[in-house]
Amino acid sequence: MTKVDEAEAPEKVVNYVIEDGKVRLRASKCPTCGGVFQPPRSICPADGSSPLDDILLASEGTVYTFTVVRQSTPEFKTPYILVYVDFPEQVRVLMPYDGEEPPPIGSQVDIVMGSGPRVENGEPVSIPHARL
Amino acid sequence: MEEVYVLGIGMTPFGKHPDKTAADLGAEAVNLALADAGVSRQDIEAAWVGHVYQGMAMGQRALYAAGLSGIPIDNVENACSSGSTAIWDAAMALRAGAYDIVLALGVEHLTNLFRGAFAPDPSDVEAQIGLTMPGIYAMRAQRYMVQYGVTSEQIAQIAVKNKKNAAMNPLSHFKKPVTLEEVMQGRLIADPLHLHECAPVSDGAAAVVMVSKAKLHQLGSSRAIKLAGTALKSGRTEVGLADMTVEDLTWRTAQTAYEQSGVGPGDIDFAEVHDCFSIAEALRVEGMGLVPHGEYVARVGKGEMDINGSFPVNASGGLLGKGHPLGATGVAQVVELVKQLRGEAGERQIQNAKVGVAHCRGGKAQGVEGTACTVNILVA
Numbered sequence: 412m413t414k415v416d417e418a419e420a421p422e423k424v425v426n427y428v429i430e431d432g433k434v435r436l437r438a439s440k441c442p443t444c445g446g447v448f449q450p451p452r453s454i455c456p457a458d459g460s461s462p463l464d465d466i467l468l469a470s471e472g473t474v475y476t477f478t479v480v481r482q483s484t485p486e487f488k489t490p491y492i493l494v495y496v497d498f499p500e501q502v503r504v505l506m507p508y509d510g511e512e513p514p515p516i517g518s519q520v521d522i523v524m525g526s527g528p529r530v531e532n533g534e535p536v537s538i539p540h541a542r543l
Numbered sequence: 544m545e546e547v548y549v550l551g552i553g554m555t556p557f558g559k560h561p562d563k564t565a566a567d568l569g570a571e572a573v574n575l576a577l578a579d580a581g582v583s584r585q586d587i588e589a590a591w592v593g594h595v596y597q598g599m600a601m602g603q604r605a606l607y608a609a610g611l612s613g614i615p616i617d618n619v620e621n622a623c624s625s626g627s628t629a630i631w632d633a634a635m636a637l638r639a640g641a642y643d644i645v646l647a648l649g650v651e652h653l654t655n656l657f658r659g660a661f662a663p664d665p666s667d668v669e670a671q672i673g674l675t676m677p678g679i680y681a682m683r684a685q686r687y688m689v690q691y692g693v694t695s696e697q698i699a700q701i702a703v704k705n706k707k708n709a710a711m712n713p714l715s716h717f718k719k720p721v722t723l724e725e726v727m728q729g730r731l732i733a734d735p736l737h738l739h740e741c742a743p744v745s746d747g748a749a750a751v752v753m754v755s756k757a758k759l760h761q762l763g764s765s766r767a768i769k770l771a772g773t774a775l776k777s778g779r780t781e782v783g784l785a786d787m788t789v790e791d792l793t794w795r796t797a798q799t800a801y802e803q804s805g806v807g808p809g810d811i812d813f814a815e816v817h818d819c820f821s822i823a824e825a826l827r828v829e830g831m832g833l834v835p836h837g838e839y840v841a842r843v844g845k846g847e848m849d850i851n852g853s854f855p856v857n858a859s860g861g862l863l864g865k866g867h868p869l870g871a872t873g874v875a876q877v878v879e880l881v882k883q884l885r886g887e888a889g890e891r892q893i894q895n896a897k898v899g900v901a902h903c904r905g906g907k908a909q910g911v912e913g914t915a916c917t918v919n920i921l922v923a
Protein backbone atom coordinates (compact mmCIF):
# COMPACT_ATOMS: atom_id res chain seq x y z
CA MET A 412 0.00 0.00 0.00
CA THR A 413 1.38 3.33 -0.98
CA LYS A 414 1.55 6.35 1.19
CA VAL A 415 -1.40 8.70 1.16
CA ASP A 416 -0.21 12.06 -0.12
CA GLU A 417 -1.81 15.08 1.41
CA ALA A 418 -2.83 17.41 -1.35
CA GLU A 419 -1.57 20.96 -1.11
CA ALA A 420 -3.31 24.29 -0.60
CA PRO A 421 -6.61 23.56 -2.41
CA GLU A 422 -7.92 21.25 0.31
CA LYS A 423 -9.40 24.39 1.71
CA VAL A 424 -11.63 24.21 -1.33
CA VAL A 425 -12.10 20.45 -1.68
CA ASN A 426 -10.86 17.85 0.79
CA TYR A 427 -9.12 15.01 -1.09
CA VAL A 428 -6.09 12.73 -1.22
CA ILE A 429 -4.15 11.22 -4.12
CA GLU A 430 -3.68 7.50 -3.49
CA ASP A 431 -2.05 5.12 -6.01
CA GLY A 432 -2.37 7.94 -8.51
CA LYS A 433 -6.15 8.14 -8.00
CA VAL A 434 -7.93 11.22 -6.71
CA ARG A 435 -10.21 10.33 -3.82
CA LEU A 436 -12.43 12.72 -1.88
CA ARG A 437 -12.41 12.55 1.89
CA ALA A 438 -15.82 12.07 3.45
CA SER A 439 -17.44 11.11 6.75
CA LYS A 440 -19.77 8.19 7.38
CA CYS A 441 -22.16 8.21 10.32
CA PRO A 442 -22.07 4.94 12.28
CA THR A 443 -25.63 5.60 13.49
CA CYS A 444 -27.62 6.50 10.36
CA GLY A 445 -25.15 5.43 7.67
CA GLY A 446 -25.24 8.88 6.07
CA VAL A 447 -22.17 9.86 4.06
CA PHE A 448 -21.12 13.53 4.01
CA GLN A 449 -18.65 15.34 1.81
CA PRO A 450 -16.82 17.52 2.75
CA PRO A 451 -16.09 15.65 5.98
CA ARG A 452 -17.85 16.71 9.18
CA SER A 453 -17.24 16.08 12.86
CA ILE A 454 -20.94 15.80 13.82
CA CYS A 455 -23.59 14.02 11.76
CA PRO A 456 -25.84 16.79 10.36
CA ALA A 457 -28.76 14.35 10.21
CA ASP A 458 -28.78 13.03 13.78
CA GLY A 459 -25.98 14.68 15.77
CA SER A 460 -23.83 11.54 16.17
CA SER A 461 -20.13 12.00 16.81
CA PRO A 462 -17.47 10.92 16.06
CA LEU A 463 -17.98 9.92 12.44
CA ASP A 464 -15.85 7.46 10.47
CA ASP A 465 -13.37 8.89 7.98
CA ILE A 466 -13.76 7.34 4.54
CA LEU A 467 -12.40 7.91 1.05
CA LEU A 468 -14.85 7.96 -1.86
CA ALA A 469 -14.24 5.91 -5.00
CA SER A 470 -12.39 7.75 -7.74
CA GLU A 471 -15.34 7.31 -10.11
CA GLY A 472 -19.05 8.01 -10.13
CA THR A 473 -22.14 8.74 -12.23
CA VAL A 474 -23.28 12.13 -13.55
CA TYR A 475 -26.61 12.94 -11.86
CA THR A 476 -27.00 16.29 -13.62
CA PHE A 477 -24.99 19.12 -15.20
CA THR A 478 -25.03 22.71 -16.37
CA VAL A 479 -22.82 25.17 -18.19
CA VAL A 480 -22.38 28.24 -16.00
CA ARG A 481 -22.04 31.29 -18.26
CA GLN A 482 -22.47 34.03 -15.68
CA SER A 483 -20.79 33.82 -12.30
CA THR A 484 -19.02 35.83 -9.63
CA PRO A 485 -15.72 37.55 -10.55
CA GLU A 486 -13.41 34.87 -9.10
CA PHE A 487 -14.50 32.32 -11.74
CA LYS A 488 -13.56 32.14 -15.41
CA THR A 489 -16.70 31.51 -17.47
CA PRO A 490 -18.03 29.47 -19.14
CA TYR A 491 -17.50 26.32 -17.11
CA ILE A 492 -19.28 23.00 -16.75
CA LEU A 493 -20.49 21.78 -13.36
CA VAL A 494 -21.75 18.28 -12.59
CA TYR A 495 -23.27 16.58 -9.60
CA VAL A 496 -21.56 13.20 -9.32
CA ASP A 497 -23.27 10.32 -7.52
CA PHE A 498 -20.64 8.18 -5.80
CA PRO A 499 -21.05 4.48 -5.04
CA GLU A 500 -20.91 5.41 -1.35
CA GLN A 501 -24.36 7.04 -1.79
CA VAL A 502 -23.30 10.67 -1.63
CA ARG A 503 -23.69 13.38 -4.29
CA VAL A 504 -20.85 15.87 -4.80
CA LEU A 505 -20.61 19.00 -6.96
CA MET A 506 -17.54 19.09 -9.21
CA PRO A 507 -16.22 20.98 -12.23
CA TYR A 508 -16.17 18.87 -15.38
CA ASP A 509 -13.20 18.60 -17.75
CA GLY A 510 -14.42 18.58 -21.34
CA GLU A 511 -15.67 20.75 -24.15
CA GLU A 512 -19.28 19.56 -24.03
CA PRO A 513 -21.28 18.65 -20.91
CA PRO A 514 -21.60 14.89 -20.31
CA PRO A 515 -25.04 13.27 -20.71
CA ILE A 516 -26.88 12.48 -17.49
CA GLY A 517 -25.92 8.95 -16.42
CA SER A 518 -22.36 9.14 -17.80
CA GLN A 519 -19.66 7.31 -15.86
CA VAL A 520 -16.89 9.72 -14.86
CA ASP A 521 -13.44 9.43 -13.30
CA ILE A 522 -12.24 11.84 -10.66
CA VAL A 523 -9.03 13.52 -11.78
CA MET A 524 -7.09 16.67 -10.97
CA GLY A 525 -8.07 19.63 -13.14
CA SER A 526 -7.69 23.38 -13.19
CA GLY A 527 -10.27 26.10 -12.63
CA PRO A 528 -12.81 27.46 -12.92
CA ARG A 529 -11.68 29.40 -9.84
CA VAL A 530 -8.81 31.79 -10.49
CA GLU A 531 -6.50 33.03 -7.74
CA ASN A 532 -3.65 35.49 -8.39
CA GLY A 533 -4.25 35.11 -12.10
CA GLU A 534 -3.82 31.29 -12.01
CA PRO A 535 -6.59 28.69 -12.24
CA VAL A 536 -6.84 26.74 -8.97
CA SER A 537 -6.13 23.01 -9.18
CA ILE A 538 -8.93 20.88 -7.67
CA PRO A 539 -10.57 17.52 -8.37
CA HIS A 540 -12.67 17.46 -11.53
CA ALA A 541 -14.89 14.88 -13.18
CA ARG A 542 -13.87 13.56 -16.63
CA LEU A 543 -15.40 11.02 -19.00
CA MET B 544 -56.10 29.39 18.49
CA GLU B 545 -56.71 33.06 17.76
CA GLU B 546 -57.71 33.74 14.14
CA VAL B 547 -55.47 36.11 12.21
CA TYR B 548 -56.48 38.56 9.47
CA VAL B 549 -54.62 40.74 7.00
CA LEU B 550 -56.25 44.13 7.37
CA GLY B 551 -54.09 46.40 5.23
CA ILE B 552 -51.55 46.03 2.44
CA GLY B 553 -48.93 48.33 0.94
CA MET B 554 -46.29 47.89 -1.71
CA THR B 555 -43.85 50.14 -3.55
CA PRO B 556 -43.17 49.65 -7.24
CA PHE B 557 -40.54 46.91 -7.64
CA GLY B 558 -37.59 47.72 -9.87
CA LYS B 559 -34.64 50.07 -9.80
CA HIS B 560 -34.80 52.89 -7.26
CA PRO B 561 -31.39 54.59 -7.49
CA ASP B 562 -32.65 57.73 -5.75
CA LYS B 563 -34.22 56.02 -2.75
CA THR B 564 -32.77 54.17 0.22
CA ALA B 565 -34.11 50.93 1.61
CA ALA B 566 -35.50 52.95 4.53
CA ASP B 567 -37.38 55.22 2.10
CA LEU B 568 -38.91 52.21 0.36
CA GLY B 569 -39.79 50.53 3.65
CA ALA B 570 -41.46 53.67 4.98
CA GLU B 571 -43.44 54.07 1.76
CA ALA B 572 -44.81 50.52 2.01
CA VAL B 573 -45.64 50.97 5.71
CA ASN B 574 -47.52 54.22 5.10
CA LEU B 575 -49.51 52.61 2.26
CA ALA B 576 -50.38 49.61 4.46
CA LEU B 577 -51.48 51.81 7.37
CA ALA B 578 -53.66 53.92 5.07
CA ASP B 579 -55.14 50.81 3.45
CA ALA B 580 -55.91 49.35 6.89
CA GLY B 581 -57.41 52.62 8.06
CA VAL B 582 -55.34 52.62 11.25
CA SER B 583 -52.77 55.05 12.55
CA ARG B 584 -49.13 54.37 13.31
CA GLN B 585 -49.86 54.67 17.04
CA ASP B 586 -52.10 51.60 16.79
CA ILE B 587 -49.23 49.29 15.80
CA GLU B 588 -48.02 47.27 18.80
CA ALA B 589 -45.05 45.42 17.30
CA ALA B 590 -43.31 44.92 13.95
CA TRP B 591 -41.30 42.21 12.19
CA VAL B 592 -39.08 43.29 9.31
CA GLY B 593 -37.59 40.86 6.77
CA HIS B 594 -34.46 41.72 4.77
CA VAL B 595 -31.32 39.92 3.64
CA TYR B 596 -28.50 42.26 2.59
CA GLN B 597 -29.53 45.52 4.28
CA GLY B 598 -27.23 45.46 7.27
CA MET B 599 -27.79 46.19 10.91
CA ALA B 600 -31.25 47.21 12.18
CA MET B 601 -32.82 47.88 8.79
CA GLY B 602 -36.21 47.49 10.44
CA GLN B 603 -35.61 50.37 12.81
CA ARG B 604 -34.35 52.60 10.00
CA ALA B 605 -37.41 51.89 7.85
CA LEU B 606 -39.92 52.28 10.65
CA TYR B 607 -38.31 55.47 11.98
CA ALA B 608 -38.60 56.85 8.45
CA ALA B 609 -42.33 56.11 8.69
CA GLY B 610 -42.64 57.77 12.10
CA LEU B 611 -42.83 54.57 14.16
CA SER B 612 -40.56 54.03 17.13
CA GLY B 613 -40.45 52.64 20.62
CA ILE B 614 -42.41 49.45 19.88
CA PRO B 615 -40.75 46.01 19.63
CA ILE B 616 -39.07 45.81 16.19
CA ASP B 617 -37.71 42.42 15.23
CA ASN B 618 -35.33 42.11 12.25
CA VAL B 619 -35.75 38.83 10.38
CA GLU B 620 -33.24 37.20 8.03
CA ASN B 621 -34.29 33.93 6.41
CA ALA B 622 -32.86 34.25 2.88
CA CYS B 623 -35.53 34.87 0.21
CA SER B 624 -38.17 33.86 2.76
CA SER B 625 -37.28 36.70 5.13
CA GLY B 626 -40.42 38.73 4.43
CA SER B 627 -42.77 35.77 4.62
CA THR B 628 -41.02 34.66 7.81
CA ALA B 629 -41.80 38.12 9.23
CA ILE B 630 -45.47 37.44 8.44
CA TRP B 631 -45.22 34.05 10.13
CA ASP B 632 -43.63 35.62 13.21
CA ALA B 633 -46.34 38.28 13.36
CA ALA B 634 -49.05 35.63 13.01
CA MET B 635 -47.52 33.55 15.83
CA ALA B 636 -47.54 36.58 18.13
CA LEU B 637 -51.20 37.35 17.29
CA ARG B 638 -52.20 33.72 17.76
CA ALA B 639 -50.45 33.65 21.10
CA GLY B 640 -52.53 36.62 22.15
CA ALA B 641 -49.48 38.77 22.79
CA TYR B 642 -50.74 41.57 20.51
CA ASP B 643 -53.85 42.53 18.57
CA ILE B 644 -52.44 44.64 15.75
CA VAL B 645 -48.99 44.27 14.27
CA LEU B 646 -46.99 45.00 11.15
CA ALA B 647 -44.90 42.78 8.89
CA LEU B 648 -42.59 44.52 6.43
CA GLY B 649 -40.19 43.18 3.83
CA VAL B 650 -37.64 45.53 2.34
CA GLU B 651 -34.60 45.28 0.11
CA HIS B 652 -32.47 47.67 -1.91
CA LEU B 653 -30.22 45.55 -4.12
CA THR B 654 -29.46 47.40 -7.32
CA ASN B 655 -26.84 49.55 -5.62
CA LEU B 656 -25.22 46.40 -4.16
CA PHE B 657 -25.33 43.64 -6.76
CA ARG B 658 -25.21 42.88 -10.43
CA GLY B 659 -25.28 39.53 -12.15
CA ALA B 660 -25.61 36.08 -10.66
CA PHE B 661 -26.19 35.40 -6.98
CA ALA B 662 -24.13 32.64 -5.41
CA PRO B 663 -24.49 30.72 -2.15
CA ASP B 664 -22.57 31.99 0.88
CA PRO B 665 -18.82 31.84 0.06
CA SER B 666 -18.17 29.67 3.13
CA ASP B 667 -19.93 26.78 1.36
CA VAL B 668 -17.45 24.59 -0.52
CA GLU B 669 -19.95 24.39 -3.39
CA ALA B 670 -19.73 28.18 -3.76
CA GLN B 671 -15.93 27.92 -3.84
CA ILE B 672 -16.19 25.32 -6.62
CA GLY B 673 -18.34 27.70 -8.69
CA LEU B 674 -21.97 27.01 -7.87
CA THR B 675 -24.32 29.93 -8.56
CA MET B 676 -28.03 30.20 -7.81
CA PRO B 677 -28.91 29.98 -11.54
CA GLY B 678 -26.52 27.00 -11.71
CA ILE B 679 -28.44 25.05 -9.07
CA TYR B 680 -31.78 25.57 -10.80
CA ALA B 681 -30.27 24.89 -14.22
CA MET B 682 -29.07 21.50 -12.96
CA ARG B 683 -32.51 20.77 -11.56
CA ALA B 684 -34.01 21.79 -14.93
CA GLN B 685 -31.70 19.38 -16.77
CA ARG B 686 -32.92 16.55 -14.56
CA TYR B 687 -36.56 17.60 -15.00
CA MET B 688 -36.22 17.56 -18.79
CA VAL B 689 -34.75 14.04 -18.80
CA GLN B 690 -37.06 12.56 -16.17
CA TYR B 691 -40.30 13.98 -17.54
CA GLY B 692 -39.53 14.35 -21.24
CA VAL B 693 -39.99 18.10 -21.59
CA THR B 694 -37.94 20.61 -23.56
CA SER B 695 -36.25 23.82 -22.53
CA GLU B 696 -38.76 25.69 -24.75
CA GLN B 697 -41.60 24.26 -22.70
CA ILE B 698 -39.93 25.41 -19.47
CA ALA B 699 -39.35 28.86 -20.97
CA GLN B 700 -43.14 29.22 -21.42
CA ILE B 701 -43.30 29.87 -17.68
CA ALA B 702 -41.29 33.07 -18.19
CA VAL B 703 -43.53 34.10 -21.08
CA LYS B 704 -46.63 33.62 -18.91
CA ASN B 705 -45.25 35.52 -15.93
CA LYS B 706 -43.96 38.47 -17.95
CA LYS B 707 -47.33 38.70 -19.67
CA ASN B 708 -48.97 38.91 -16.22
CA ALA B 709 -46.37 41.41 -15.00
CA ALA B 710 -47.28 43.74 -17.85
CA MET B 711 -50.74 44.04 -16.23
CA ASN B 712 -49.27 44.87 -12.80
CA PRO B 713 -48.46 48.59 -12.40
CA LEU B 714 -45.97 47.77 -9.60
CA SER B 715 -43.89 45.33 -11.69
CA HIS B 716 -40.19 45.58 -12.42
CA PHE B 717 -40.84 44.40 -16.02
CA LYS B 718 -43.71 45.97 -17.90
CA LYS B 719 -43.23 44.39 -21.33
CA PRO B 720 -44.42 40.94 -22.36
CA VAL B 721 -41.86 38.72 -24.11
CA THR B 722 -42.36 36.11 -26.80
CA LEU B 723 -41.06 32.54 -26.49
CA GLU B 724 -38.66 33.37 -29.30
CA GLU B 725 -37.29 36.34 -27.37
CA VAL B 726 -36.76 34.19 -24.27
CA MET B 727 -34.99 31.44 -26.23
CA GLN B 728 -32.81 33.91 -28.14
CA GLY B 729 -31.76 35.63 -24.93
CA ARG B 730 -28.39 35.10 -23.32
CA LEU B 731 -27.89 31.75 -21.58
CA ILE B 732 -27.08 32.29 -17.89
CA ALA B 733 -26.71 28.60 -16.97
CA ASP B 734 -27.88 26.02 -19.51
CA PRO B 735 -30.83 25.65 -20.11
CA LEU B 736 -31.87 28.88 -18.34
CA HIS B 737 -31.87 32.11 -20.35
CA LEU B 738 -31.80 35.66 -19.00
CA HIS B 739 -35.62 36.02 -19.06
CA GLU B 740 -35.90 32.81 -17.02
CA CYS B 741 -33.98 34.30 -14.08
CA ALA B 742 -35.58 36.71 -11.60
CA PRO B 743 -34.06 40.19 -11.79
CA VAL B 744 -32.18 42.02 -9.05
CA SER B 745 -34.79 44.48 -7.77
CA ASP B 746 -35.43 47.10 -5.10
CA GLY B 747 -38.72 47.35 -3.28
CA ALA B 748 -40.76 46.94 -0.15
CA ALA B 749 -44.10 45.49 0.86
CA ALA B 750 -45.98 45.62 4.15
CA VAL B 751 -49.08 44.15 5.75
CA VAL B 752 -51.04 45.18 8.83
CA MET B 753 -52.26 42.05 10.63
CA VAL B 754 -54.88 41.83 13.36
CA SER B 755 -56.57 39.39 15.71
CA LYS B 756 -60.23 38.51 15.22
CA ALA B 757 -61.17 40.54 18.30
CA LYS B 758 -59.41 43.60 16.89
CA LEU B 759 -61.06 43.10 13.53
CA HIS B 760 -64.48 43.08 15.15
CA GLN B 761 -63.60 46.23 17.09
CA LEU B 762 -62.45 48.00 13.91
CA GLY B 763 -65.26 46.57 11.82
CA SER B 764 -63.45 46.49 8.47
CA SER B 765 -65.04 44.52 5.64
CA ARG B 766 -61.86 44.35 3.56
CA ALA B 767 -59.83 42.05 5.83
CA ILE B 768 -58.74 38.66 4.48
CA LYS B 769 -58.26 35.67 6.77
CA LEU B 770 -54.79 34.16 7.06
CA ALA B 771 -56.15 30.66 7.52
CA GLY B 772 -52.83 28.84 7.54
CA THR B 773 -49.23 29.91 7.89
CA ALA B 774 -46.26 27.54 8.00
CA LEU B 775 -42.49 27.89 8.18
CA LYS B 776 -40.03 25.00 7.87
CA SER B 777 -36.35 24.50 7.22
CA GLY B 778 -34.79 22.02 4.82
CA ARG B 779 -33.65 18.65 6.08
CA THR B 780 -30.10 17.38 5.93
CA GLU B 781 -29.50 15.61 2.63
CA VAL B 782 -28.66 11.95 3.19
CA GLY B 783 -28.23 9.69 0.18
CA LEU B 784 -29.16 10.42 -3.42
CA ALA B 785 -32.43 12.35 -3.46
CA ASP B 786 -34.52 13.24 -6.52
CA MET B 787 -33.67 16.91 -7.15
CA THR B 788 -36.97 17.49 -8.97
CA VAL B 789 -38.94 16.79 -5.78
CA GLU B 790 -39.13 19.38 -2.99
CA ASP B 791 -39.52 17.67 0.36
CA LEU B 792 -39.25 21.05 2.11
CA THR B 793 -42.07 22.57 0.04
CA TRP B 794 -44.27 19.53 0.67
CA ARG B 795 -43.73 19.48 4.42
CA THR B 796 -44.40 23.21 4.70
CA ALA B 797 -47.55 23.00 2.59
CA GLN B 798 -48.85 20.05 4.60
CA THR B 799 -48.66 22.07 7.82
CA ALA B 800 -50.49 24.99 6.20
CA TYR B 801 -53.16 22.62 4.84
CA GLU B 802 -53.67 21.05 8.27
CA GLN B 803 -53.96 24.44 10.01
CA SER B 804 -56.38 25.94 7.54
CA GLY B 805 -58.52 22.91 6.81
CA VAL B 806 -57.89 23.75 3.15
CA GLY B 807 -56.61 20.95 0.93
CA PRO B 808 -54.80 21.18 -2.41
CA GLY B 809 -58.11 20.65 -4.22
CA ASP B 810 -59.70 23.68 -2.53
CA ILE B 811 -57.12 26.20 -3.72
CA ASP B 812 -58.11 28.49 -6.58
CA PHE B 813 -54.79 30.19 -7.40
CA ALA B 814 -51.19 30.50 -6.25
CA GLU B 815 -48.28 32.88 -5.97
CA VAL B 816 -45.10 30.77 -5.87
CA HIS B 817 -41.37 31.39 -5.64
CA ASP B 818 -40.38 31.44 -9.33
CA CYS B 819 -36.84 32.70 -8.83
CA PHE B 820 -36.18 30.77 -12.06
CA SER B 821 -38.66 29.44 -14.63
CA ILE B 822 -38.17 25.80 -13.59
CA ALA B 823 -38.64 26.75 -9.93
CA GLU B 824 -42.32 27.50 -10.50
CA ALA B 825 -42.90 23.90 -11.63
CA LEU B 826 -40.96 22.48 -8.68
CA ARG B 827 -42.97 24.59 -6.19
CA VAL B 828 -46.45 23.89 -7.54
CA GLU B 829 -45.70 20.17 -7.84
CA GLY B 830 -44.01 20.23 -4.45
CA MET B 831 -47.18 21.55 -2.80
CA GLY B 832 -49.14 18.66 -4.30
CA LEU B 833 -51.21 20.99 -6.50
CA VAL B 834 -50.16 19.25 -9.74
CA PRO B 835 -48.63 15.72 -10.05
CA HIS B 836 -44.84 15.56 -10.41
CA GLY B 837 -43.67 16.04 -13.96
CA GLU B 838 -46.96 17.44 -15.31
CA TYR B 839 -46.70 21.15 -14.53
CA VAL B 840 -44.59 22.31 -17.46
CA ALA B 841 -46.78 20.67 -20.08
CA ARG B 842 -49.90 22.16 -18.47
CA VAL B 843 -48.44 25.68 -18.58
CA GLY B 844 -48.12 25.21 -22.34
CA LYS B 845 -51.88 24.48 -22.52
CA GLY B 846 -52.69 27.78 -20.77
CA GLU B 847 -54.01 26.16 -17.59
CA MET B 848 -51.93 28.44 -15.35
CA ASP B 849 -52.88 31.67 -17.16
CA ILE B 850 -54.99 34.25 -15.33
CA ASN B 851 -58.09 32.93 -17.11
CA GLY B 852 -56.96 29.30 -16.88
CA SER B 853 -58.15 26.59 -14.52
CA PHE B 854 -55.40 27.25 -11.95
CA PRO B 855 -53.73 30.67 -12.28
CA VAL B 856 -50.15 30.81 -10.98
CA ASN B 857 -48.24 34.05 -10.40
CA ALA B 858 -50.92 36.38 -11.70
CA SER B 859 -48.85 39.21 -10.18
CA GLY B 860 -46.04 38.45 -12.63
CA GLY B 861 -44.16 36.40 -10.08
CA LEU B 862 -40.54 36.99 -9.22
CA LEU B 863 -39.66 36.69 -12.92
CA GLY B 864 -41.90 39.58 -13.94
CA LYS B 865 -42.81 41.59 -10.88
CA GLY B 866 -39.23 41.44 -9.58
CA HIS B 867 -37.39 39.94 -6.64
CA PRO B 868 -36.26 42.32 -3.89
CA LEU B 869 -35.37 39.35 -1.68
CA GLY B 870 -36.72 40.39 1.73
CA ALA B 871 -39.82 42.03 0.22
CA THR B 872 -40.80 39.12 -2.01
CA GLY B 873 -42.72 36.99 0.50
CA VAL B 874 -44.75 39.96 1.73
CA ALA B 875 -45.50 41.05 -1.83
CA GLN B 876 -46.93 37.59 -2.55
CA VAL B 877 -49.38 37.98 0.33
CA VAL B 878 -50.20 41.52 -0.88
CA GLU B 879 -51.17 39.98 -4.25
CA LEU B 880 -53.34 37.30 -2.63
CA VAL B 881 -55.19 39.99 -0.68
CA LYS B 882 -55.73 42.10 -3.82
CA GLN B 883 -57.07 39.08 -5.70
CA LEU B 884 -59.30 37.91 -2.83
CA ARG B 885 -60.71 41.42 -2.34
CA GLY B 886 -61.37 41.65 -6.06
CA GLU B 887 -59.02 44.63 -6.36
CA ALA B 888 -56.50 43.19 -8.83
CA GLY B 889 -57.72 45.22 -11.79
CA GLU B 890 -56.74 44.00 -15.23
CA ARG B 891 -55.23 40.79 -13.85
CA GLN B 892 -58.16 39.91 -11.58
CA ILE B 893 -58.77 36.16 -11.27
CA GLN B 894 -62.50 35.40 -11.48
CA ASN B 895 -64.08 33.78 -8.40
CA ALA B 896 -60.87 33.80 -6.40
CA LYS B 897 -61.80 32.54 -2.92
CA VAL B 898 -58.74 30.61 -1.65
CA GLY B 899 -55.15 31.50 -2.51
CA VAL B 900 -51.78 30.11 -1.51
CA ALA B 901 -48.42 31.90 -1.33
CA HIS B 902 -45.25 29.84 -1.40
CA CYS B 903 -41.87 31.40 -0.71
CA ARG B 904 -38.65 29.47 -0.43
CA GLY B 905 -35.18 30.74 -0.57
CA GLY B 906 -31.52 30.47 -0.16
CA LYS B 907 -29.01 27.69 -0.44
CA ALA B 908 -26.87 26.17 2.26
CA GLN B 909 -24.70 23.20 1.47
CA GLY B 910 -25.92 19.87 2.80
CA VAL B 911 -29.60 20.72 3.28
CA GLU B 912 -32.41 20.34 0.77
CA GLY B 913 -33.38 24.00 1.13
CA THR B 914 -33.01 26.68 3.76
CA ALA B 915 -36.33 28.32 4.61
CA CYS B 916 -39.80 27.79 3.17
CA THR B 917 -43.12 29.42 4.03
CA VAL B 918 -46.62 28.63 2.85
CA ASN B 919 -49.47 31.05 3.59
CA ILE B 920 -53.10 30.24 2.81
CA LEU B 921 -55.55 33.13 2.59
CA VAL B 922 -59.31 32.73 2.40
CA ALA B 923 -61.79 35.40 1.33
Ligand SMILES: [Zn+2]
Pocket residue numbers: 441442443444445446455456457458459460
Ligand atom coordinates in the same frame (compact mmCIF):
# COMPACT_ATOMS: atom_id res chain seq x y z
ZN1 LIG C 1 -26.13 10.10 11.34
